[in-house]
Amino acid sequence: MGPGGEGQMSGAWTWLTDPANWSGTGGVWNRLLQHLGYSLLALAIALVIALPLGALIGHTGRLTGLVSGVANALRALPSLGLLILLALWGLHTFKGDIALLGPAIAVLVILAVPPILSNTYAGIANVDPAARDAARGMGMTGSQVLLRVELPVALPLIMSGLRSAFLQVVATATIAAVVALGGFGRYVIDGLAQQNYSMMVAGAFLVAVLAVLGDRILAVIGHFVISPGLTGRADRRRKPAATTADLVVARGETADRP
Amino acid sequence: MTMRTGRRRGLFRTAGLLAAGLAAALTISACGGGSSNPLDTSTSAAASGPASGSAAAGGGKIVVGSANFPESALLANIYAAALTKAGLDASTNLNIGSREVYIKAIQDGSIDLVPEYSGVLLQYFDPTATAVSADDVYAALVKAAPQGLVVLEKSAAEDKDAVVVTKATAEANNLTSIADLAPVASTFILGGPSEWETRPTGVPGLKEKYGLTFKEFKALDAGGPLTLNALLSDQVQAGNLFTTDPAIPANDLVVLEDPKNLFAAQNVLPLIRSDANNAQVTEALNAVSAKLDTATLTELLTKVAVDKQDSAQVAQEWVAQNLS
Numbered sequence: 161m162g163p164g165g166e167g168q169m170s171g172a173w174t175w176l177t178d179p180a181n182w183s184g185t186g187g188v189w190n191r192l193l194q195h196l197g198y199s200l201l202a203l204a205i206a207l208v209i210a211l212p213l214g215a216l217i218g219h220t221g222r223l224t225g226l227v228s229g230v231a232n233a234l235r236a237l238p239s240l241g242l243l244i245l246l247a248l249w250g251l252h253t254f255k256g257d258i259a260l261l262g263p264a265i266a267v268l269v270i271l272a273v274p275p276i277l278s279n280t281y282a283g284i285a286n287v288d289p290a291a292r293d294a295a296r297g298m299g300m301t302g303s304q305v306l307l308r309v310e311l312p313v314a315l316p317l318i319m320s321g322l323r324s325a326f327l328q329v330v331a332t333a334t335i336a337a338v339v340a341l342g343g344f345g346r347y348v349i350d351g352l353a354q355q356n357y358s359m360m361v362a363g364a365f366l367v368a369v370l371a372v373l374g375d376r377i378l379a380v381i382g383h384f385v386i387s388p389g390l391t392g393r394a395d396r397r398r399k400p401a402a403t404t405a406d407l408v409v410a411r412g413e414t415a416d417r418p
Numbered sequence: 419m420t421m422r423t424g425r426r427r428g429l430f431r432t433a434g435l436l437a438a439g440l441a442a443a444l445t446i447s448a449c450g451g452g453s454s455n456p457l458d459t460s461t462s463a464a465a466s467g468p469a470s471g472s473a474a475a476g477g478g479k480i481v482v483g484s485a486n487f488p489e490s491a492l493l494a495n496i497y498a499a500a501l502t503k504a505g506l507d508a509s510t511n512l513n514i515g516s517r518e519v520y521i522k523a524i525q526d527g528s529i530d531l532v533p534e535y536s537g538v539l540l541q542y543f544d545p546t547a548t549a550v551s552a553d554d555v556y557a558a559l560v561k562a563a564p565q566g567l568v569v570l571e572k573s574a575a576e577d578k579d580a581v582v583v584t585k586a587t588a589e590a591n592n593l594t595s596i597a598d599l600a601p602v603a604s605t606f607i608l609g610g611p612s613e614w615e616t617r618p619t620g621v622p623g624l625k626e627k628y629g630l631t632f633k634e635f636k637a638l639d640a641g642g643p644l645t646l647n648a649l650l651s652d653q654v655q656a657g658n659l660f661t662t663d664p665a666i667p668a669n670d671l672v673v674l675e676d677p678k679n680l681f682a683a684q685n686v687l688p689l690i691r692s693d694a695n696n697a698q699v700t701e702a703l704n705a706v707s708a709k710l711d712t713a714t715l716t717e718l719l720t721k722v723a724v725d726k727q728d729s730a731q732v733a734q735e736w737v738a739q740n741l742s
Contacts, residue, residue, distance in 0.1 A: 257651075
């Protein structure tokens with residue numbers, strides 16, 4: 161409780177290792193479920209909006225202004241201010257949980273849409289034209305080109321957009337506690353109000369751990385869903401039989417060097 | 419690479435959130451009846467320096483100051499209107515700031531009179547004070563007031579923390595006082611600001627003085643829209659609002675009585691410089707206090723805060739109708 165940061169760090173450790181703080185409505189497990197619930201719900205909604213939209217814009221080359229203009233403008237919206245604005249409107253319009261949960265999820269969706277949208281668009285727009293032409297030449301229809309060639313090739317960028325969105329959403333879901341919702345933000349907000357700085361630090365630590373762990377899990381998922389042909393892993397696995405040209409490619413250098 | 423910048427952004431955001439949370443909490447602690455905010459640096463009165471026109475006993479101009487929230491400004495307008503009606507020369511200097519600022523202003527003579535709340539003012543003058551009932555607090559406050567300042571008669575109007583339930587909840591469970599919650603507390607969720615969970619005048623006090631253990635405590639806000647929403651939508655069955663909140667009559671809420679004085683008395687009363695006070699001033703202000711009760715103050719505050727009427731106008735109308 162003293163002014164020294166050291167005391168709060170050890171206090172946070174004491175707080176985290178007390179089993180009483182892990183059970184019940186205000187316990188870590190319940191707050192984890194709430195925090196993940198808000199984050200994943202927002203991410204799912206953002207995916208449903210941004211993935212098809214980004215894919216269509218990238219595939220057709222139309223409405224590209226939507227990505228550079230609208231999506232980037234959304235990034236500039238301050239989440240806390242927007243949440244309070246929407247919550248005041250929500251309280252005026254609805255009763256009960258939806259009055260606050262709706263605004264909180266909306267704010268997180270707005271945060272998650274731009275990275276997913278712009279990465280999906282960029283990934284698809286930057287697919288090698290030769291690959292696209294080859295697919296057409298093989299007789300694929302527009303949607304087949306999108307689903308079988310463009311999306312798989314764009315997947316590394318899409319996954320990185322998703323990871324970026326996940327990090328921002330998990331970190332920002334903390335502010336749901338400002339409007340009386342749950343999640344790890346409760347520890348930060350309540351800790352401040354009750355001058356229980358150990359709990360506050362513990363809450364911030366939990367958010368950080370959740371963000372990093374989630375990011376690693378998404379990285380592992382990406383490892384398996386992204387085509388080996390794009391990452392160079394296939395080449396490395398074939399190493400014994402590799403030609404010199406293959407090894408050069410695997411090192412990430414261009415094969416057509418003199 | 420995207421991953422690395424993404425993570426850094428996440429960390430920055432967490433740090434930013436801490437700062438934002440801090441700012442939000444400070445704002446929250448700054449409003450609500452009679453709370454003081456030591457970080458409030460608005461010094462409009464202090465900056466104006468010692469006033470040249472400090473009222474001399476028996477007739478100079480009386481400057482009525484107020485704290486920086488609507489209820490205090492309204493009360494200052496009422497005092498000014500009452501003094502004017504009594505034929506005295508009164509003016510106002512409103513929304514000065516927190517208690518730390520306007521008490522300095524009244525001590526240096528920048529203002530002569532300010533509306534106050536007995537409990538918090540006593541705590542300000544004497545942090546060790548333990549009185550809780552209206553009469554005890556007032557008696558202690560009269561003694562604790564520093565040289566040169568006096569408090570006049572207290573009114574029945576109080577702006578303080580209260581445990582509030584909906585009319586339906588009150589009728590279904592026969593509730594008129596906090597003590598009546600005893601048989602139902604274990605099934606009720608209590609809502610209030612985060613600090614209520616640990617503050618002596620919150621969850622611990624309710625347990626100690628009334629033996630109440632609620633099913634759960636839900637952190638909301640300090641008597642604001644979150645608490646109101648939670649009460650009206652039955653997310654909490656009992657909540658913390660302030661007694662003069664216009665939302666209480668507007669939503670037919672029931673303020674539970676506090677027979678054991680968990681919440682110290684906060685009667686509205688005038689704090690005045692001794693050298694600005696005289697029999698005529700005392701008589702005019704005591705007449706206000708005699709007429710003012712919590713329901714009246716709530717009604718007048720509703721006109722200002724909800725109907726957006728002019729505070730000075732509301733004050734003048736009330737004074738014209740109620741003071742002879």
